[in-house]
Amino acid sequence: MRFTGTIEAKLDAKGRVFFPSDFRRQLAEADARLVLKRDVYQPCLVVYPYAVWEAEVEQLRRTLNRWDPRQAMLFRQFMADVEVFSLDAAGRFLVPRRLLQACAIDHAVRFIGVDDRVELWSAEQAERAFFTPQDFAAAMEAAMAAPPPATD
Numbered sequence: 485m486r487f488t489g490t491i492e493a494k495l496d497a498k499g500r501v502f503f504p505s506d507f508r509r510q511l512a513e514a515d516a517r518l519v520l521k522r523d524v525y526q527p528c529l530v531v532y533p534y535a536v537w538e539a540e541v542e543q544l545r546r547t548l549n550r551w552d553p554r555q556a557m558l559f560r561q562f563m564a565d566v567e568v569f570s571l572d573a574a575g576r577f578l579v580p581r582r583l584l585q586a587c588a589i590d591h592a593v594r595f596i597g598v599d600d601r602v603e604l605w606s607a608e609q610a611e612r613a614f615f616t617p618q619d620f621a622a623a624m625e626a627a628m629a630a631p632p633p634a635t636d
Contacts, residue, residue: 485510485533487597492607495591499584500576503531504595507602508575520567520583520604526613527587529579529604534568536600579604 491504503518511518517534532540544562548555565586569577579589592607605613615623 485536485600487599487602489597490610491595493593493595495579495584495589495593496576499579499581500572501579501593501604502574502576503571504602505575507595507597508571511571516570518569518571518577520569520577520579522565522583522586523603524562526603527606527609528613529583529587529589531602531604533600 487507487510489506491506493501493504495501511533515534519532519534519537521530521532521537522528523530541563544559548559550556550559565583567580567583571577584590587604587606588609589604589606594605594607594610596603596605596610596613603613614620
């Protein structure tokens with residue numbers, strides 16, 4: 485799955501939002517379960533296809549030592565506030581109020597496809613999630629000039 489693009493949407497009074505049809509089509513062949521979680525770095529929510537979420541959790545589980553109290557706390561915090569859900573018959577899902585409040589999302593939302601996941605931003609916060617054109621060009625140049633990371 486490769487989610488790309490930006491799509492605007494609105495939450496209804498109950499906190500439900502339509503998952504964009506362009507993204508829904510990619511899910512049609514996959515597991516119907518999705519995972520919603522706060523992003524670690526940015527004030528947004530992330531929607532993961534269930535298989536992508538499972539792979540990410542497995543990678544983190546292999547990396548951390550649960551017998552180290554600090555790493556156990558890290559794993560606990562990463563797993564907290566995770567919502568597993570499926571889209572309803574109309575293609576909507578409910579975003580819990582606590583997650584909406586944590587990311588300052590009110591009524592206008594922006595879905596941003598980011599490879600194997602979809603980010604959900606408040607329309608206002610999404611504007612701050614990007615580089616300026618000059619900074620983007622410099623960052624791309626630096627990233628593309630760097631040697632590729634080693635793989636296992």
